[in-house]
Amino acid sequence: MSEDLYQTLGVSRNASKDEIRKAHRKLALKFHPDKNPGKDAQEKFKRVQEAYDVLSDDEKRAAYDRYGSDFEKIRGGGYPGAGAAGAGFDGLDLDQIFGRGGAGGGNGGGGGFNFEGGFGDFFEQILGGGGRGAGGRGPGAGSATRQRAPQKGANARHELELPLELVVRGGETEFYLNNEKLAVNIPPGVAEGAKMRLREQGSPSPNGGPRGDLILVIKTTPHKFFKRHGQNLELALPITITEAVLGAKVEVPTPTGSLSLNIPAGSSSGRKLRLKGQGIQSASGNAGDLIVQLQIKVPESVDDTSRELLESFGERNPMSPRDEIEF
Numbered sequence: 001m002s003e004d005l006y007q008t009l010g011v012s013r014n015a016s017k018d019e020i021r022k023a024h025r026k027l028a029l030k031f032h033p034d035k036n037p038g039k040d041a042q043e044k045f046k047r048v049q050e051a052y053d054v055l056s057d058d059e060k061r062a063a064y065d066r067y068g069s070d071f072e073k074i075r076g077g078g079y080p081g082a083g084a085a086g087a088g089f090d091g092l093d094l095d096q097i098f099g100r101g102g103a104g105g106g107n108g109g110g111g112g113f114n115f116e117g118g119f120g121d122f123f124e125q126i127l128g129g130g131g132r133g134a135g136g137r138g139p140g141a142g143s144a145t146r147q148r149a150p151q152k153g154a155n156a157r158h159e160l161e162l163p164l165e166l167v168v169r170g171g172e173t174e175f176y177l178n179n180e181k182l183a184v185n186i187p188p189g190v191a192e193g194a195k196m197r198l199r200e201q202g203s204p205s206p207n208g209g210p211r212g213d214l215i216l217v218i219k220t221t222p223h224k225f226f227k228r229h230g231q232n233l234e235l236a237l238p239i240t241i242t243e244a245v246l247g248a249k250v251e252v253p254t255p256t257g258s259l260s261l262n263i264p265a266g267s268s269s270g271r272k273l274r275l276k277g278q279g280i281q282s283a284s285g286n287a288g289d290l291i292v293q294l295q296i297k298v299p300e301s302v303d304d305t306s307r308e309l310l311e312s313f314g315e316r317n318p319m320s321p322r323d324e325i326e327f
Contacts, residue, residue: 008051024052150209156202164223231288238297
């Protein structure tokens with residue numbers, strides 16, 4: 001069996017086009033006949049060119065991935081069943097097989113090849129899928145209806161909005177898509193914009209194959225009190241004037257339950273306090289923090305006695321909080 005084309009270029013089977021292009025360029029320079037006059041280097045150069053010719057073309061690459069060694073038989077000459085009609089591929093190079101200007105070069109005449117449906121159907125016809133071309137028969141000359149292999153349906157994409165509580169704690173949720181009820185298990189701490197794949201829940205196949213996949217893109221619905229910043233949570237916590245001035249111990253809700261928070265005396269609005277490890281747990285098991293931002297809540301109205309007390313308080317504790325403000 002001939003060397004695998006991916007091995008020829010030194011790339012993996014899931015290599016990108018850019019990786020294939022870079023590998024070809026490197027090897028082509030290495031084995032170019034101008035630099036390496038020997039026969040061995042010339043053969044390697046030719047093999048590199050042939051590998052790149054196939055793997056750089058999406059349709060040819062798909063056919064090679066599908067037919068593997070049969071593809072190599074065709075490239076080297078001969079194919080299963082060729083002898084039955086006395087027709088082989090000896091003497092043809094890849095340009096002729098792929099229809100890029102071989103002998104005759106026309107659409108089905110004078111030694112050229114014309115296969116309906118593209119390069120993939122070329123292999124369907126050569127390797128026993130029926131149709132024309134094998135043995136030099138004309139269109140429809142006693143050929144059976146060609147059967148195409150079932151194809152997988154296209155992938156579909158859907159933005160899934162989840163409440164913050166579910167994103168943080170994880171759990172199963174259900175949703176409807178195209179009048180179909182689906183369920184998915186959300187891992188704790190799933191990232192904003194993360195993608196989840198539901199196998200065979202995408203678009204139907206065009207010819208009886210499996211459905212494509214459904215790609216879910218996670219989006220978090222805004223919470224009334226909490227905000228997410230990466231793995232941290234932020235809470236705007238209302239406190240009273242008395243708690244701000246004198247200090248206090250208050251209860252704060254967290255994803256794992258309520259915790260006590262000490263508010264230092266003399267705290268102003270905007271001051272931030274941190275509860276370590278009370279944020280969102282990551283996939284690695286590490287949790288972010290809960291950032292508590294204090295907001296002093298004042299009464300909308302006060303009685304006369306309270307007013308007198310506040311005025312007295314202001315006189316006894318003079319402040320100039322706006323002196324440093326400049327434009």
